[in-house]
Amino acid sequence: MNKLHLYLLAATAACLGLGIFMYKALFMGFPLSPVTSTEVWNVQARIRFVADGNPVKASIFIPSGSNRYAIVDEHFVSGSFGFVVAREDSNRRATWSVRRANGKQSLYYQAVVRRVRTSAPLPGVEQPQVAPRSMEGPTAQAAKALLGEIVAKSADTPTMVAELIKRLNRPDPGENARLLLGAKPTEERKVRTAVRVLESAGIPARAVSGVSLKEGPEESSKKTNLIHWLEVYEKQQWQGFDPRTGTSPVPVDWLPWFRGSKKLATLEGATDLRVTLTVSPKLEEGVAAAVRRGEISKPVLLRFSLFSLPVNIQAVYKVTLLVPLGAVLLVIMRNVVGIKTFGTFMPVLIALSFRETGLLRGIFLFSVVVALGLSVRFYLERLKLLVVPRLAAVLIVVVGLMAALSIVSYGLGGHSGLSVALFPMVILTMTIERMSIVWEERGSVEAVTAGLGSLLTAAAAFVVMNIKWVEHLIFVFPELLLVLFAITLILGRYTGYRLLDLYRFRDLARG
Amino acid sequence: MLSILRALKRKGVLAINKRNADYTLKFNPRSLYPLVDDKSLTKQLAQDNGIAVPDLYGLITVEHQVRDLPTILGSHTEFVVKPAHGSGGEGILVIHGRLTDKYRLSNGQMITHDELCHHIYALLSGLYSLGGQPDTAVIEYRVEFDPLFERISYQGVPDIRIIVFLGIPVMAMVRLPTRMSQGKANLHQGAIGVGIDIATGETLSAVWKNDIISEHPDTGYPVTGLRIPNWEGLLALSAKCSEMTGLGYQGVDIALDKHKGPLMLEINARPGLNIQIGNNCGLLPRLDLVEKHHLSLKDVAERVSFARQHFRAALC
Numbered sequence: 001m002n003k004l005h006l007y008l009l010a011a012t013a014a015c016l017g018l019g020i021f022m023y024k025a026l027f028m029g030f031p032l033s034p035v036t037s038t039e040v041w042n043v044q045a046r047i048r049f050v051a052d053g054n055p056v057k058a059s060i061f062i063p064s065g066s067n068r069y070a071i072v073d074e075h076f077v078s079g080s081f082g083f084v085v086a087r088e089d090s091n092r093r094a095t096w097s098v099r100r101a102n103g104k105q106s107l108y109y110q111a112v113v114r115r116v117r118t119s120a121p122l123p124g125v126e127q128p129q130v131a132p133r134s135m136e137g138p139t140a141q142a143a144k145a146l147l148g149e150i151v152a153k154s155a156d157t158p159t160m161v162a163e164l165i166k167r168l169n170r171p172d173p174g175e176n177a178r179l180l181l182g183a184k185p186t187e188e189r190k191v192r193t194a195v196r197v198l199e200s201a202g203i204p205a206r207a208v209s210g211v212s213l214k215e216g217p218e219e220s221s222k223k224t225n226l227i228h229w230l231e232v233y234e235k236q237q238w239q240g241f242d243p244r245t246g247t248s249p250v251p252v253d254w255l256p257w258f259r260g261s262k263k264l265a266t267l268e269g270a271t272d273l274r275v276t277l278t279v280s281p282k283l284e285e286g287v288a289a290a291v292r293r294g295e296i297s298k299p300v301l302l303r304f305s306l307f308s309l310p311v312n313i314q315a316v317y318k319v320t321l322l323v324p325l326g327a328v329l330l331v332i333m334r335n336v337v338g339i340k341t342f343g344t345f346m347p348v349l350i351a352l353s354f355r356e357t358g359l360l361r362g363i364f365l366f367s368v369v370v371a372l373g374l375s376v377r378f379y380l381e382r383l384k385l386l387v388v389p390r391l392a393a394v395l396i397v398v399v400g401l402m403a404a405l406s407i408v409s410y411g412l413g414g415h416s417g418l419s420v421a422l423f424p425m426v427i428l429t430m431t432i433e434r435m436s437i438v439w440e441e442r443g444s445v446e447a448v449t450a451g452l453g454s455l456l457t458a459a460a461a462f463v464v465m466n467i468k469w470v471e472h473l474i475f476v477f478p479e480l481l482l483v484l485f486a487i488t489l490i491l492g493r494y495t496g497y498r499l500l501d502l503y504r505f506r507d508l509a510r511g
Numbered sequence: 512m513l514s515i516l517r518a519l520k521r522k523g524v525l526a527i528n529k530r531n532a533d534y535t536l537k538f539n540p541r542s543l544y545p546l547v548d549d550k551s552l553t554k555q556l557a558q559d560n561g562i563a564v565p566d567l568y569g570l571i572t573v574e575h576q577v578r579d580l581p582t583i584l585g586s587h588t589e590f591v592v593k594p595a596h597g598s599g600g601e602g603i604l605v606i607h608g609r610l611t612d613k614y615r616l617s618n619g620q621m622i623t624h625d626e627l628c629h630h631i632y633a634l635l636s637g638l639y640s641l642g643g644q645p646d647t648a649v650i651e652y653r654v655e656f657d658p659l660f661e662r663i664s665y666q667g668v669p670d671i672r673i674i675v676f677l678g679i680p681v682m683a684m685v686r687l688p689t690r691m692s693q694g695k696a697n698l699h700q701g702a703i704g705v706g707i708d709i710a711t712g713e714t715l716s717a718v719w720k721n722d723i724i725s726e727h728p729d730t731g732y733p734v735t736g737l738r739i740p741n742w743e744g745l746l747a748l749s750a751k752c753s754e755m756t757g758l759g760y761q762g763v764d765i766a767l768d769k770h771k772g773p774l775m776l777e778i779n780a781r782p783g784l785n786i787q788i789g790n791n792c793g794l795l796p797r798l799d800l801v802e803k804h805h806l807s808l809k810d811v812a813e814r815v816s817f818a819r820q821h822f823r824a825a826l827c
Contacts (some may be wrong), residue, residue, distance in 0.1 A: 335528060384629060386636040441601060442699055495529035502515045505526070507721065507788055509518035 006493055010486040017482030024477060034472035040072075040282040041213045043255070045109040051101035051270040056081075059095040060265040060275065061088075061209075061258030062109055069213070069255050070116045077108035091258040101270065113213065113255060142176040143200045149174075157203060157234050162246035164194055165230070169244065191228045191243050192261050204233035208240065209264065210256040211279055224279050226264060227254065306478060314475075319352065321474045324484050326351055326461040331491050333457045338498030341454040342434045349424045350454070351461035356422045359462055363455060368405065369423065370451070373398050373432040374439075381436065395429040523795030524787055530760075531781075534798070538677070538759025539780050546756050547778040550595045551649050553756075560755045562748065563774050565591070565652040565766075572647045574635060577628050583650055584609075591654075592631065594639040595647040600695040602639030604630060605653060605668065617666045617694055654774060657767040659737065663687055665729040667694030671707070671739070671765045671773075673749040674782055674794070677805040679814045680746045681797040681822060683707040684789045685714060685739070690729045698785050703727065705734050706790030708824035712742025715824055718788045745773050746815045752778055754811070792827035 024030045065071045081096035154160035168190045180193045191207045198205035209226045230241040240250035267273040326348035333339045354362035376397045439447035557564045569583030588609040594602040608615040612624040631648050640646040660669045667688030674682045688694045691701030706715035714737045725735045749763040762782025808814045
């Protein structure tokens with residue numbers, strides 16, 4: 001009767017938890033694994049130069065966004081410079097100026113770029129006027145001749161552009177092309193040449209400079225170079241062409257920075273201009289991104305989920321929800337395996353702090369604090385203090401030790417010791433106290449055994465709790481707590497042998 | 512590993528999960544625990560029920576009463592100081608003699624009156640109690656153990672542990688202090704556990720640490736094959752203790768006094784499981800048998816004879 005009741009309760013909890021879990025996973029589109037995708041990038045342009053006391057004017061093109069990318073936040077670090085952003089043709093240009101400047105100067109442009117997915121057709125662009133280029137002498141002749149060869153091999157504008165790019169990319173592009181490109185042409189030069197050839201045929205074309213927004217595996221900040229491609233006006237739109245392959249459209253991760261054949265940055269009144277561009281991807285978790293994009297249906301349910309909480313509280317729950325998991329693991333270690341630990345939930349809390357310190361460093365720091373604390377505790381033993389004052393004294397020593405460890409390791413130039421501050425000090429104090437009592441009553445072997453048992457359990461809990469996938473599952477599907485609840489209920493009536501009982505009673509098995 | 516598991520199952524070895532879930536949690540109501548966790552309460556209860564216990568000389572519950580210690584002791588030169596909430600034999604001082612303001616311990620060491628008082632202060636503050644709660648010091652008669660044990664115990668007080676289930680004694684052992692256990696009768700600390708045949712009161716094989724032995728490691732005298740005097744009386748005493756507390760599953764610790772016979776020392780609501788090793792026998796078959804028959808057994812005498820009939824060592 002009693003057992004039936006227990007099994008029914010456990011089965012109900014497990015079914016309820018699994019049911020909600022399945023519904024959310026299968027019908028509401030919650031992702032089962034922590035897919036992260038890069039949706040946001042930080043881009044930065046850093047301008048450095050050396051000023052020598054004269055008025056300085058530095059300017060740089062800045063991106064204006066495209067139909068694929070939106071500039072969501074911009075930030076200028078100007079120092080003592082005055083600064084202005086102005087439109088210039090289809091570009092934006094930021095200009096910094098100052099009356100006097102001396103020595104090395106650094107200016108920054110920083111922007112947050114977010115990928116947008118719009119399916120709306122782009123508004124038509126007005127037919128651009130092709131200004132007749134003054135091409136004279138041999139170059140004009142060469143362009144005309146090259147054009148003639150290409151037109152013969154193409155049907156329409158896109159195929160013509162592709163053919164032109166193919167021709168310019170050949171190792172041996174022919175005499176006409178070589179005359180236009182010069183020796184050892186850069187990508188930029190090829191694009192400009194293509195623009196000139198196309199313009200001479202009356203086809204509106206322009207060069208585009210931009211950066212590639214790669215999806216990094218981690219949050220990494222990478223220096224990047226400008227890439228160049230070609231845009232041709234066709235069917236009331238500017239279409240991009242990859243200058244390496246001649247294909248259209250250009251890869252999605254290309255962010256246009258500015259258009260035209262000008263230089264990225266200009267400098268007046270100073271020397272040694274250097275421009276560095278960096279791009280750093282920012283990972284975003286699948287669920288958050290999906291919620292933002294509205295891919296997960298039934299947002300009403302979401303309003304009453306953990307995702308409705310402020311982000312910092314969400315972060316707290318990400319950790320808090322792992323505690324039940326650690327507790328279940330602890331139950332298994334104690335009641336099924338039979339490992340002895342100090343304090344019921346001490347290993348789980350230690351495992352939580354291992355998440356901050358890392359496993360090996362955590363074990364090292366924990367051992368150091370406990371060993372030092374124990375030696376102080378043994379000294380205090382000789383003073384025959386009463387219980388509560390003695391505990392308070394050990395607590396004070398533990399806090400002092402933690403601070404000292406942080407200071408010493410920081411002083412030696414490492415940040416690794418700083419994380420010791422995250423250890424739960426009261427738990428450490430109680431561990432030291434219990435360990436010393438066991439040491440006195442049962443001997444060092446038993447004390448060290450239980451100490452190692454605690455560490456082993458903490459390490460096991462850490463390994464499980466540190467799996468990203470586990471963290472994701474329990475946070476996105478908190479109803480799995482019901483399943484954990486059911487497991488603990490069942491384990492609460494586990495009356496079989498513990499693994500270590502087999503060792504303890506092995507003599508009885510012999511006879 | 513699997514073969515060990517099967518052998519243990521076949522023998523019916525009771526392990527801790529099952530003891531907790533199916534015996535202590537089921538048969539020992541929480542409300543009765545204070546009766547056995549506080550030794551002064553147990554003693555009071557035993558005296559009310561006519562069960563022999565070591566005479567109580569006095570209780571010290573608050574610090575200022577320590578000053579009255581000489582009054583409490585009166586003319587007694589031998590006594591025991593123990594914490595009412597102690598466990599595992601911790602905090603027990605056995606005084607064998609007294610010279611004006613000095614006391615002689617069981618190992619011959621002398622302590623001063625001040626040291627004795629400090630021990631009591633520390634005891635009152637909860638040094639030896641479970642969870643460190645304030646405690647009471649029990650000052651009582653020192654058991655002069657039966658000459659039978661003189662040659663097979665090293666200092667300390669040997670005691671007899673009998674597991675009683677639903678009023679019926681199911682398994683028993685003698686716990687002999689050794690040099691390693693520092694005079695304590697706790698198996699964890701290195702005392703010897705010697706199984707006792709319930710039917711005859713004769714000692715069986717002995718377990719010390721993890722080894723089966725037949726002689727006391729410190730004195731060299733055999734520990735197997737000894738006959739405990741007044742065995743029937745001991746069994747009856749343990750059965751009476753079960754009636755007294757109302758706990759279904761309990762361990763009764765009894766000392767054999769030279770002059771006063773069996774004296775109940777304390778009762779344990781969660782008795783250990785190593786007793787099975789000393790008896791080379793699992794508890795489960797005996798517990799199952801008791802559960803089947805206990806309702807038909809009316810009084811202590813019937814229960815004792817049931818135990819002596821069914822729990823012979825040869826049947827194991």
